[in-house]
Amino acid sequence: MISLNLPIRLTHLPKIFPVLMFLVLFALQGCGGGGGGSDDGPQNAAPRFTSGITISYVDDGSTTMASGYTAMASDADGDTVTFSLSGGSGVDQTAFNIDVDSGVLNFNISPDFGTPGDSDGNNTYEVEIIATDGMASVMQRVTVTVIDDAEPTGYYINTGSASVSDGEGGTLDINDFQAIINGDRIMMMSVENELLYDGILTIIDNDFTASFTIYTGGENPISATASGMITQESMITGTLTGSGVGSGTFSLLYASTNNEVADIARIDNGFSGGVLFTWGATIGSGTADFEFIIEENGDVVDDVNNVQGLFHRCEIFSGSISPVAATNLYVVSATLLGCADSAVDMNYTGFATTRNEPSTDETLVFMMTSDDYSFSSDFH
Numbered sequence: 001m002i003s004l005n006l007p008i009r010l011t012h013l014p015k016i017f018p019v020l021m022f023l024v025l026f027a028l029q030g031c032g033g034g035g036g037g038s039d040d041g042p043q044n045a046a047p048r049f050t051s052g053i054t055i056s057y058v059d060d061g062s063t064t065m066a067s068g069y070t071a072m073a074s075d076a077d078g079d080t081v082t083f084s085l086s087g088g089s090g091v092d093q094t095a096f097n098i099d100v101d102s103g104v105l106n107f108n109i110s111p112d113f114g115t116p117g118d119s120d121g122n123n124t125y126e127v128e129i130i131a132t133d134g135m136a137s138v139m140q141r142v143t144v145t146v147i148d149d150a151e152p153t154g155y156y157i158n159t160g161s162a163s164v165s166d167g168e169g170g171t172l173d174i175n176d177f178q179a180i181i182n183g184d185r186i187m188m189m190s191v192e193n194e195l196l197y198d199g200i201l202t203i204i205d206n207d208f209t210a211s212f213t214i215y216t217g218g219e220n221p222i223s224a225t226a227s228g229m230i231t232q233e234s235m236i237t238g239t240l241t242g243s244g245v246g247s248g249t250f251s252l253l254y255a256s257t258n259n260e261v262a263d264i265a266r267i268d269n270g271f272s273g274g275v276l277f278t279w280g281a282t283i284g285s286g287t288a289d290f291e292f293i294i295e296e297n298g299d300v301v302d303d304v305n306n307v308q309g310l311f312h313r314c315e316i317f318s319g320s321i322s323p324v325a326a327t328n329l330y331v332v333s334a335t336l337l338g339c340a341d342s343a344v345d346m347n348y349t350g351f352a353t354t355r356n357e358p359s360t361d362e363t364l365v366f367m368m369t370s371d372d373y374s375f376s377s378d379f380h
Contacts, residue, residue, distance in 0.1 A: 045076040046136035049129075051103070054143050056205065063107040069142070071103035071129045079133035086128035086139055091119040096127050096144075105129070105142070113148040123147070150206045150230040152181045153327060154258035155353040155365070158378075162190070164240065164248030172245065179236070179252050180351040180367060182329055186210055187351055187367040188250070189376055193217075195245060196367060196374035198350075199226065206230050208238070214246050215374035222246050233258075255328075257356065262323035262330055279364045279379035282309070294321075294364065294379055311375065314339040321352060329353050332368055334375070346370035 051072040057065045073081045083103045085093050095117060098105050105127070111117055118125045123146040130139050160177030172193065179188040181201070188197040194217035199210040210226040224242025236252045279294035291309045315338030321330045330352040337345050350368030355378075357363055364379040 044079075044133070044135045046138045047073040047075045047079075047081045047131040047133050049073045049131060049138065049140045051140075052142075053140060054145070055105075057107075057111065057144055057146050061110055063110050065106060065144075069105045069144070071098065071105060071131065071140075071142075073103075073131035073138070075133045077133065079135070081131050081133055084130045084132070086130050092125040092127055092144075095125055098129060103129075105144075111146045113146050116146070118146075147205060149203045150208075150232050152186075152201070152203070152208075152230045152232075152236065153183070153324075153329070154233075155180050155255045155328060155355075156188075156236060156252035157255045158191075158355065158365075160188075160250065160252035162188075162248060162250035164245045164250075165243070167244035171248075174250075177250060177252060178365060180329060180353055180365065182324055182327075182331065182351060185351075187369075187376075188252070189365075189367050191378050196369060196376045197224075198367075198369045198374070203230065206232070208236075210238070212240070212242075212246065213369070214242075215369060215376075216245060221372065226250075255355075257328050259326070260328040261326055262328050262353075281364075281366065281377035281379040292317075292379075294366075310339075310341050310373070311336065311344055312340040314345075332366065334368060336375070344370075344373050344375075346373065348373075348375050350376065 049072070051070060055065065055069040071083050073083075075081050082100050083098050084100065085096060085098055087093065095107055095109070095111070096105055097108055109117075111123075111125075113123060116123045125144040125146070126141060127144065128139055128141050130137050132138075156179035158176050158178035160174075160179065162174040162177045164172050164174065166172040174190045174193055174195070176190050176192050177188060178190075179186060181187075184201045184203075186197075186199045186201050188199075189195065196215040197212045198215070199212040202209045206229055208226075208228060208230055212224045212226060213221045214224055215221050222242065222244060224240050224246025226238045226240045228236060228238025230236050233254050235254060236250075238250055240246050240248050240250065280292065282291050291311055314336045317334065317336055319332065319334030321332045323330055332350050332352045334348045335346075336348065339345055348368040348370050350366070352364055352366045355363040355365055362380065366379055367376040368374065369376070
């Protein structure tokens with residue numbers, strides 16, 4: 001009987017079979033087995049977003065985002081990138097449109113801060129933007145928050161301060177600065193220094209810019225610009241850029257009484273000892289007596305006993321004072337004719353408000369301007 005001495009026992013096959021298969025496959029690959037190899041070349045890279053994921057839109061009544069949002073993306077292969085809105089989980093997609101080539105994002109319909117149109121009603125919109133190079137694409141979710149412009153309408157009390165140039169290399173410190181704002185008009189005044197700043201405001205969010213004409217006690221008006229910040233129902237701070245009193249800084253505090261509803265009857269100080277008290281103030285030059293008084297019916301008239309000031313003895317003075325709804329402000333207008341100095345014969349517009357110090361409505365703050373002069377003071 002012939003016996004074979006096999007080097008590998010059958011009982012060992014389960015242990016070495018994987019090794020044998022690996023060697024076989026390796027040999028086949030080395031010989032070009034399995035259909036041969038292939039070379040696909042470099043892979044295309046998807047675009048990468050370089051623009052931000054948040055934007056604030058100021059409710060200005062338009063569909064265009066004033067502060068702007070433009071989707072931007074780079075492509076490593078140098079391919080042209082285009083943009084679109086995803087139909088995915090961006091819950092507010094239908095509120096927007098995007099320019100395919102430029103990536104500029106805008107609303108379809110102007111959003112209203114007071115009536116939120118986003119899916120959860122909190123003025124925060126979520127939109128998904130797709131960037132593609134034609135072969136590969138990438139998605140980015142952007143959050144658009146609709147915010148309201150600061151609403152600064154009201155009176156800013158006479159404890160405000162300013163530090164401005166005196167025009168002679170020194171500084172004029174003002175400690176009785178006060179202001180009235182309604183709509184886009186701002187008027188700031190210092191009675192002590194015979195200064196009135198009459199300006200037009202532009203507000204974006206809590207930031208403002210303004211252009212001022214400044215009246216300086218009968219001298220020629222000067223121009224200045226200002227920029228700063230409004231803290232809603234709290235304060236305004238700003239920096240003036242110009243010459244003389246048009247250069248410096250100012251800070252004004254909001255009056256807590258601004259939510260009072262104005263009424264023309266508040267101008268009447270009432271009777272005391274059978275005598276009807278009226279409002280009176282020195283306007284322009286002169287300090288001895290009132291130059292004008294405001295009667296109980298709201299008429300503003302010349303006080304014939306006043307000193308000879310710039311606005312002395314105007315023969316025709318017609319004016320009106322109308323309350324601004326839901327505020328303690330008045331819009332005022334007047335026409336002066338036949339004054340001692342004919343240069344002040346003009347139409348004047350401005351604001352008024354009442355101030356408590358210490359009794360109810362003891363002082364009437366009065367600010368008016370024409371093209372060349374200011375007619376403004378505190379009436380007591």
